[in-house]
Amino acid sequence: MLVEKIMKTEVITLPPTATIADGLNTLRENHIRHIPIVNDNEQLIGLVSDRDVKEASPSIFMEENNHHLLKNELQSIMSQPVITVHPLDFVEEIAKVFYDEAIACLPVVSNDTLTGIVTEKEMLYTMIQLTGTNVQSSQIDVKVPHKPGILPEVAAVFGQRKTNITSVLMYPFNDDPNYKILVFRVQTMNPVPLIQDLRDAGYELMWPNNIAEPKL
Known part of the structure:
Protein backbone atom coordinates (compact mmCIF):
# COMPACT_ATOMS: atom_id res chain seq x y z
CA MET A 1 0.00 0.00 0.00
CA LEU A 2 1.27 3.46 -0.90
CA VAL A 3 1.45 6.48 1.40
CA GLU A 4 -0.75 8.49 -0.97
CA LYS A 5 -3.60 6.07 -0.20
CA ILE A 6 -3.66 6.85 3.52
CA MET A 7 -2.26 10.37 3.91
CA LYS A 8 -4.40 13.36 4.85
CA THR A 9 -4.30 15.86 2.01
CA GLU A 10 -6.05 18.70 3.81
CA VAL A 11 -3.17 19.77 6.02
CA ILE A 12 -3.44 22.69 8.40
CA THR A 13 -0.23 24.72 8.29
CA LEU A 14 1.16 27.94 9.67
CA PRO A 15 3.95 30.27 8.57
CA PRO A 16 7.13 30.51 10.65
CA THR A 17 6.20 34.04 11.74
CA ALA A 18 2.94 32.89 13.37
CA THR A 19 3.01 33.23 17.13
CA ILE A 20 2.93 30.53 19.77
CA ALA A 21 -0.54 31.80 20.63
CA ASP A 22 -1.57 31.19 17.01
CA GLY A 23 -0.19 27.69 17.23
CA LEU A 24 -1.99 26.99 20.50
CA ASN A 25 -5.32 28.17 19.09
CA THR A 26 -4.83 26.19 15.88
CA LEU A 27 -4.14 22.99 17.78
CA ARG A 28 -7.18 23.43 20.01
CA GLU A 29 -9.66 24.53 17.35
CA ASN A 30 -8.76 21.74 14.92
CA HIS A 31 -8.11 18.96 17.48
CA ILE A 32 -4.70 18.17 15.99
CA ARG A 33 -1.31 17.47 17.54
CA HIS A 34 1.10 18.69 14.86
CA ILE A 35 1.41 21.77 12.67
CA PRO A 36 3.72 21.75 9.64
CA ILE A 37 5.44 25.09 9.18
CA VAL A 38 5.67 26.21 5.54
CA ASN A 39 7.07 29.17 3.66
CA ASP A 40 5.29 31.23 1.00
CA ASN A 41 5.92 28.50 -1.59
CA GLU A 42 4.28 25.79 0.54
CA GLN A 43 7.69 24.26 1.18
CA LEU A 44 8.06 22.50 4.51
CA ILE A 45 10.62 24.19 6.73
CA GLY A 46 9.68 22.93 10.19
CA LEU A 47 7.24 21.08 12.41
CA VAL A 48 5.60 22.11 15.68
CA SER A 49 3.93 19.62 18.02
CA ASP A 50 1.47 20.21 20.81
CA ARG A 51 4.27 19.39 23.23
CA ASP A 52 6.49 22.07 21.71
CA VAL A 53 3.73 24.65 22.14
CA LYS A 54 2.88 23.61 25.69
CA GLU A 55 6.52 23.69 26.78
CA ALA A 56 6.94 27.17 25.27
CA SER A 57 3.73 28.53 26.80
CA PRO A 58 3.71 30.20 30.19
CA SER A 59 2.38 28.18 33.10
CA ILE A 60 -0.93 29.21 34.63
CA PHE A 61 1.02 29.64 37.88
CA MET A 62 3.40 32.17 36.35
CA GLU A 63 3.06 35.90 36.76
CA GLU A 64 0.79 37.64 34.26
CA ASN A 65 3.70 39.59 32.78
CA ASN A 66 5.22 36.35 31.50
CA HIS A 67 2.39 35.89 29.00
CA HIS A 68 4.42 37.84 26.46
CA LEU A 69 6.00 34.44 25.70
CA LEU A 70 2.92 33.62 23.63
CA LYS A 71 3.96 36.36 21.22
CA ASN A 72 7.18 34.53 20.28
CA GLU A 73 7.22 33.17 16.74
CA LEU A 74 6.83 29.48 15.97
CA GLN A 75 10.13 29.45 14.12
CA SER A 76 11.79 29.84 17.50
CA ILE A 77 10.45 26.48 18.72
CA MET A 78 9.85 24.42 15.55
CA SER A 79 11.78 21.22 14.88
CA GLN A 80 14.05 21.21 11.84
CA PRO A 81 15.09 19.55 9.63
CA VAL A 82 11.94 17.45 9.40
CA ILE A 83 11.83 13.74 8.57
CA THR A 84 9.51 13.35 5.58
CA VAL A 85 8.19 10.66 3.24
CA HIS A 86 7.07 10.60 -0.40
CA PRO A 87 3.53 9.80 -1.60
CA LEU A 88 4.86 6.75 -3.46
CA ASP A 89 6.65 5.26 -0.46
CA PHE A 90 5.26 2.01 0.89
CA VAL A 91 3.25 2.19 4.10
CA GLU A 92 4.91 -0.98 5.37
CA GLU A 93 8.32 0.72 5.07
CA ILE A 94 7.40 4.01 6.72
CA ALA A 95 6.07 2.03 9.71
CA LYS A 96 9.72 1.31 10.47
CA VAL A 97 10.46 5.05 10.32
CA PHE A 98 7.77 5.71 12.91
CA TYR A 99 9.33 3.06 15.15
CA ASP A 100 13.00 3.90 14.62
CA GLU A 101 12.58 7.65 15.03
CA ALA A 102 9.93 7.45 17.80
CA ILE A 103 7.79 10.07 16.07
CA ALA A 104 4.03 10.58 15.89
CA CYS A 105 3.64 12.02 12.39
CA LEU A 106 5.35 12.19 9.02
CA PRO A 107 4.77 15.04 6.58
CA VAL A 108 4.49 13.92 2.96
CA VAL A 109 6.54 15.92 0.46
CA SER A 110 6.61 15.77 -3.33
CA ASN A 111 8.61 18.10 -5.60
CA ASP A 112 9.67 20.06 -2.50
CA THR A 113 6.02 20.82 -1.69
CA LEU A 114 3.99 19.63 1.28
CA THR A 115 1.22 17.43 -0.11
CA GLY A 116 -0.06 15.57 2.94
CA ILE A 117 0.61 14.15 6.37
CA VAL A 118 0.48 10.71 7.97
CA THR A 119 -0.08 10.43 11.71
CA GLU A 120 0.35 7.46 13.99
CA LYS A 121 -3.45 7.10 14.03
CA GLU A 122 -3.63 6.56 10.25
CA MET A 123 -0.62 4.28 10.50
CA LEU A 124 -2.25 2.13 13.17
CA TYR A 125 -5.55 1.89 11.29
CA THR A 126 -3.71 0.88 8.12
CA MET A 127 -1.91 -1.89 10.01
CA ILE A 128 -5.32 -3.08 11.23
CA GLN A 129 -6.52 -3.21 7.62
CA LEU A 130 -3.40 -5.01 6.42
CA THR A 131 -3.79 -7.68 9.09
CA GLY A 132 -7.48 -8.14 8.29
CA THR A 133 -8.63 -7.65 11.88
CA ASN A 134 -11.14 -5.01 10.76
CA VAL A 135 -13.46 -7.69 9.33
CA GLN A 136 -15.19 -10.58 11.07
CA SER A 137 -12.93 -13.57 10.61
CA SER A 138 -11.05 -16.44 12.23
CA GLN A 139 -7.29 -16.66 12.66
CA ILE A 140 -5.26 -19.77 11.91
CA ASP A 141 -1.48 -19.91 12.49
CA VAL A 142 0.38 -22.65 10.64
CA LYS A 143 4.00 -23.70 11.19
CA VAL A 144 5.59 -24.44 7.82
CA PRO A 145 9.07 -25.22 6.48
CA HIS A 146 10.79 -22.17 5.06
CA LYS A 147 10.96 -23.18 1.41
CA PRO A 148 9.82 -21.82 -1.97
CA GLY A 149 6.20 -22.50 -2.87
CA ILE A 150 4.99 -23.26 0.63
CA LEU A 151 2.42 -20.43 0.71
CA PRO A 152 0.36 -21.62 -2.30
CA GLU A 153 0.58 -25.17 -0.97
CA VAL A 154 -1.06 -24.20 2.30
CA ALA A 155 -3.50 -21.78 0.66
CA ALA A 156 -4.71 -24.63 -1.55
CA VAL A 157 -6.13 -26.32 1.54
CA PHE A 158 -8.37 -23.30 2.13
CA GLY A 159 -9.27 -23.21 -1.55
CA GLN A 160 -10.58 -26.76 -1.44
CA ARG A 161 -13.31 -25.58 0.92
CA LYS A 162 -13.77 -22.33 -1.03
CA THR A 163 -12.89 -20.33 2.05
CA ASN A 164 -12.12 -16.66 1.49
CA ILE A 165 -8.71 -15.58 2.85
CA THR A 166 -8.84 -11.94 4.00
CA SER A 167 -5.16 -11.59 4.88
CA VAL A 168 -1.88 -13.52 5.12
CA LEU A 169 1.12 -12.62 7.25
CA MET A 170 4.41 -14.39 7.84
CA TYR A 171 6.79 -14.19 10.78
CA PRO A 172 9.80 -16.19 12.02
CA PHE A 173 9.42 -19.29 14.15
CA ASN A 174 11.50 -18.54 17.25
CA ASP A 175 15.13 -18.45 16.10
CA ASP A 176 14.85 -21.39 13.72
CA PRO A 177 15.55 -20.27 10.13
CA ASN A 178 14.13 -23.52 8.79
CA TYR A 179 10.55 -22.68 9.73
CA LYS A 180 8.07 -19.82 9.42
CA ILE A 181 4.61 -19.12 10.82
CA LEU A 182 1.89 -18.32 8.29
CA VAL A 183 -0.98 -16.35 9.79
CA PHE A 184 -4.23 -16.66 7.86
CA ARG A 185 -7.39 -14.71 8.57
CA VAL A 186 -10.33 -16.42 6.92
CA GLN A 187 -13.99 -15.46 6.59
CA THR A 188 -15.54 -18.27 8.55
CA MET A 189 -16.69 -18.43 12.14
CA MET A 206 0.24 -22.99 16.34
CA TRP A 207 -3.24 -21.44 16.69
CA PRO A 208 -5.80 -22.59 17.45
CA ASN A 209 -3.95 -25.45 19.09
CA ASN A 210 -6.54 -26.19 21.75
CA ILE A 211 -9.00 -27.95 19.44
CA ALA A 212 -8.42 -31.64 19.93
CA GLU A 213 -8.18 -33.97 17.00
CA PRO A 214 -11.19 -36.30 16.73
CA LYS A 215 -10.74 -39.68 18.35
CA LEU A 216 -10.79 -42.72 16.06
Whole structure:
Protein backbone atom coordinates (compact mmCIF):
# COMPACT_ATOMS: atom_id res chain seq x y z
CA MET A 1 0.00 0.00 0.00
CA LEU A 2 1.27 3.46 -0.90
CA VAL A 3 1.45 6.48 1.40
CA GLU A 4 -0.75 8.49 -0.97
CA LYS A 5 -3.60 6.07 -0.20
CA ILE A 6 -3.66 6.85 3.52
CA MET A 7 -2.26 10.37 3.91
CA LYS A 8 -4.40 13.36 4.85
CA THR A 9 -4.30 15.86 2.01
CA GLU A 10 -6.05 18.70 3.81
CA VAL A 11 -3.17 19.77 6.02
CA ILE A 12 -3.44 22.69 8.40
CA THR A 13 -0.23 24.72 8.29
CA LEU A 14 1.16 27.94 9.67
CA PRO A 15 3.95 30.27 8.57
CA PRO A 16 7.13 30.51 10.65
CA THR A 17 6.20 34.04 11.74
CA ALA A 18 2.94 32.89 13.37
CA THR A 19 3.01 33.23 17.13
CA ILE A 20 2.93 30.53 19.77
CA ALA A 21 -0.54 31.80 20.63
CA ASP A 22 -1.57 31.19 17.01
CA GLY A 23 -0.19 27.69 17.23
CA LEU A 24 -1.99 26.99 20.50
CA ASN A 25 -5.32 28.17 19.09
CA THR A 26 -4.83 26.19 15.88
CA LEU A 27 -4.14 22.99 17.78
CA ARG A 28 -7.18 23.43 20.01
CA GLU A 29 -9.66 24.53 17.35
CA ASN A 30 -8.76 21.74 14.92
CA HIS A 31 -8.11 18.96 17.48
CA ILE A 32 -4.70 18.17 15.99
CA ARG A 33 -1.31 17.47 17.54
CA HIS A 34 1.10 18.69 14.86
CA ILE A 35 1.41 21.77 12.67
CA PRO A 36 3.72 21.75 9.64
CA ILE A 37 5.44 25.09 9.18
CA VAL A 38 5.67 26.21 5.54
CA ASN A 39 7.07 29.17 3.66
CA ASP A 40 5.29 31.23 1.00
CA ASN A 41 5.92 28.50 -1.59
CA GLU A 42 4.28 25.79 0.54
CA GLN A 43 7.69 24.26 1.18
CA LEU A 44 8.06 22.50 4.51
CA ILE A 45 10.62 24.19 6.73
CA GLY A 46 9.68 22.93 10.19
CA LEU A 47 7.24 21.08 12.41
CA VAL A 48 5.60 22.11 15.68
CA SER A 49 3.93 19.62 18.02
CA ASP A 50 1.47 20.21 20.81
CA ARG A 51 4.27 19.39 23.23
CA ASP A 52 6.49 22.07 21.71
CA VAL A 53 3.73 24.65 22.14
CA LYS A 54 2.88 23.61 25.69
CA GLU A 55 6.52 23.69 26.78
CA ALA A 56 6.94 27.17 25.27
CA SER A 57 3.73 28.53 26.80
CA PRO A 58 3.71 30.20 30.19
CA SER A 59 2.38 28.18 33.10
CA ILE A 60 -0.93 29.21 34.63
CA PHE A 61 1.02 29.64 37.88
CA MET A 62 3.40 32.17 36.35
CA GLU A 63 3.06 35.90 36.76
CA GLU A 64 0.79 37.64 34.26
CA ASN A 65 3.70 39.59 32.78
CA ASN A 66 5.22 36.35 31.50
CA HIS A 67 2.39 35.89 29.00
CA HIS A 68 4.42 37.84 26.46
CA LEU A 69 6.00 34.44 25.70
CA LEU A 70 2.92 33.62 23.63
CA LYS A 71 3.96 36.36 21.22
CA ASN A 72 7.18 34.53 20.28
CA GLU A 73 7.22 33.17 16.74
CA LEU A 74 6.83 29.48 15.97
CA GLN A 75 10.13 29.45 14.12
CA SER A 76 11.79 29.84 17.50
CA ILE A 77 10.45 26.48 18.72
CA MET A 78 9.85 24.42 15.55
CA SER A 79 11.78 21.22 14.88
CA GLN A 80 14.05 21.21 11.84
CA PRO A 81 15.09 19.55 9.63
CA VAL A 82 11.94 17.45 9.40
CA ILE A 83 11.83 13.74 8.57
CA THR A 84 9.51 13.35 5.58
CA VAL A 85 8.19 10.66 3.24
CA HIS A 86 7.07 10.60 -0.40
CA PRO A 87 3.53 9.80 -1.60
CA LEU A 88 4.86 6.75 -3.46
CA ASP A 89 6.65 5.26 -0.46
CA PHE A 90 5.26 2.01 0.89
CA VAL A 91 3.25 2.19 4.10
CA GLU A 92 4.91 -0.98 5.37
CA GLU A 93 8.32 0.72 5.07
CA ILE A 94 7.40 4.01 6.72
CA ALA A 95 6.07 2.03 9.71
CA LYS A 96 9.72 1.31 10.47
CA VAL A 97 10.46 5.05 10.32
CA PHE A 98 7.77 5.71 12.91
CA TYR A 99 9.33 3.06 15.15
CA ASP A 100 13.00 3.90 14.62
CA GLU A 101 12.58 7.65 15.03
CA ALA A 102 9.93 7.45 17.80
CA ILE A 103 7.79 10.07 16.07
CA ALA A 104 4.03 10.58 15.89
CA CYS A 105 3.64 12.02 12.39
CA LEU A 106 5.35 12.19 9.02
CA PRO A 107 4.77 15.04 6.58
CA VAL A 108 4.49 13.92 2.96
CA VAL A 109 6.54 15.92 0.46
CA SER A 110 6.61 15.77 -3.33
CA ASN A 111 8.61 18.10 -5.60
CA ASP A 112 9.67 20.06 -2.50
CA THR A 113 6.02 20.82 -1.69
CA LEU A 114 3.99 19.63 1.28
CA THR A 115 1.22 17.43 -0.11
CA GLY A 116 -0.06 15.57 2.94
CA ILE A 117 0.61 14.15 6.37
CA VAL A 118 0.48 10.71 7.97
CA THR A 119 -0.08 10.43 11.71
CA GLU A 120 0.35 7.46 13.99
CA LYS A 121 -3.45 7.10 14.03
CA GLU A 122 -3.63 6.56 10.25
CA MET A 123 -0.62 4.28 10.50
CA LEU A 124 -2.25 2.13 13.17
CA TYR A 125 -5.55 1.89 11.29
CA THR A 126 -3.71 0.88 8.12
CA MET A 127 -1.91 -1.89 10.01
CA ILE A 128 -5.32 -3.08 11.23
CA GLN A 129 -6.52 -3.21 7.62
CA LEU A 130 -3.40 -5.01 6.42
CA THR A 131 -3.79 -7.68 9.09
CA GLY A 132 -7.48 -8.14 8.29
CA THR A 133 -8.63 -7.65 11.88
CA ASN A 134 -11.14 -5.01 10.76
CA VAL A 135 -13.46 -7.69 9.33
CA GLN A 136 -15.19 -10.58 11.07
CA SER A 137 -12.93 -13.57 10.61
CA SER A 138 -11.05 -16.44 12.23
CA GLN A 139 -7.29 -16.66 12.66
CA ILE A 140 -5.26 -19.77 11.91
CA ASP A 141 -1.48 -19.91 12.49
CA VAL A 142 0.38 -22.65 10.64
CA LYS A 143 4.00 -23.70 11.19
CA VAL A 144 5.59 -24.44 7.82
CA PRO A 145 9.07 -25.22 6.48
CA HIS A 146 10.79 -22.17 5.06
CA LYS A 147 10.96 -23.18 1.41
CA PRO A 148 9.82 -21.82 -1.97
CA GLY A 149 6.20 -22.50 -2.87
CA ILE A 150 4.99 -23.26 0.63
CA LEU A 151 2.42 -20.43 0.71
CA PRO A 152 0.36 -21.62 -2.30
CA GLU A 153 0.58 -25.17 -0.97
CA VAL A 154 -1.06 -24.20 2.30
CA ALA A 155 -3.50 -21.78 0.66
CA ALA A 156 -4.71 -24.63 -1.55
CA VAL A 157 -6.13 -26.32 1.54
CA PHE A 158 -8.37 -23.30 2.13
CA GLY A 159 -9.27 -23.21 -1.55
CA GLN A 160 -10.58 -26.76 -1.44
CA ARG A 161 -13.31 -25.58 0.92
CA LYS A 162 -13.77 -22.33 -1.03
CA THR A 163 -12.89 -20.33 2.05
CA ASN A 164 -12.12 -16.66 1.49
CA ILE A 165 -8.71 -15.58 2.85
CA THR A 166 -8.84 -11.94 4.00
CA SER A 167 -5.16 -11.59 4.88
CA VAL A 168 -1.88 -13.52 5.12
CA LEU A 169 1.12 -12.62 7.25
CA MET A 170 4.41 -14.39 7.84
CA TYR A 171 6.79 -14.19 10.78
CA PRO A 172 9.80 -16.19 12.02
CA PHE A 173 9.42 -19.29 14.15
CA ASN A 174 11.50 -18.54 17.25
CA ASP A 175 15.13 -18.45 16.10
CA ASP A 176 14.85 -21.39 13.72
CA PRO A 177 15.55 -20.27 10.13
CA ASN A 178 14.13 -23.52 8.79
CA TYR A 179 10.55 -22.68 9.73
CA LYS A 180 8.07 -19.82 9.42
CA ILE A 181 4.61 -19.12 10.82
CA LEU A 182 1.89 -18.32 8.29
CA VAL A 183 -0.98 -16.35 9.79
CA PHE A 184 -4.23 -16.66 7.86
CA ARG A 185 -7.39 -14.71 8.57
CA VAL A 186 -10.33 -16.42 6.92
CA GLN A 187 -13.99 -15.46 6.59
CA THR A 188 -15.54 -18.27 8.55
CA MET A 189 -16.69 -18.43 12.14
CA ASN A 190 -16.27 -22.20 12.21
CA PRO A 191 -12.64 -23.00 11.40
CA VAL A 192 -12.81 -26.57 12.74
CA PRO A 193 -13.12 -28.27 9.31
CA LEU A 194 -10.18 -26.22 8.01
CA ILE A 195 -8.12 -27.08 11.04
CA GLN A 196 -8.70 -30.75 10.46
CA ASP A 197 -7.89 -30.40 6.75
CA LEU A 198 -4.58 -28.75 7.62
CA ARG A 199 -3.72 -31.45 10.13
CA ASP A 200 -4.63 -34.14 7.62
CA ALA A 201 -2.26 -32.46 5.16
CA GLY A 202 0.54 -32.77 7.73
CA TYR A 203 0.77 -29.18 8.92
CA GLU A 204 1.34 -28.21 12.54
CA LEU A 205 -1.03 -25.58 13.90
CA MET A 206 0.24 -22.99 16.34
CA TRP A 207 -3.24 -21.44 16.69
CA PRO A 208 -5.80 -22.59 17.45
CA ASN A 209 -3.95 -25.45 19.09
CA ASN A 210 -6.54 -26.19 21.75
CA ILE A 211 -9.00 -27.95 19.44
CA ALA A 212 -8.42 -31.64 19.93
CA GLU A 213 -8.18 -33.97 17.00
CA PRO A 214 -11.19 -36.30 16.73
CA LYS A 215 -10.74 -39.68 18.35
CA LEU A 216 -10.79 -42.72 16.06
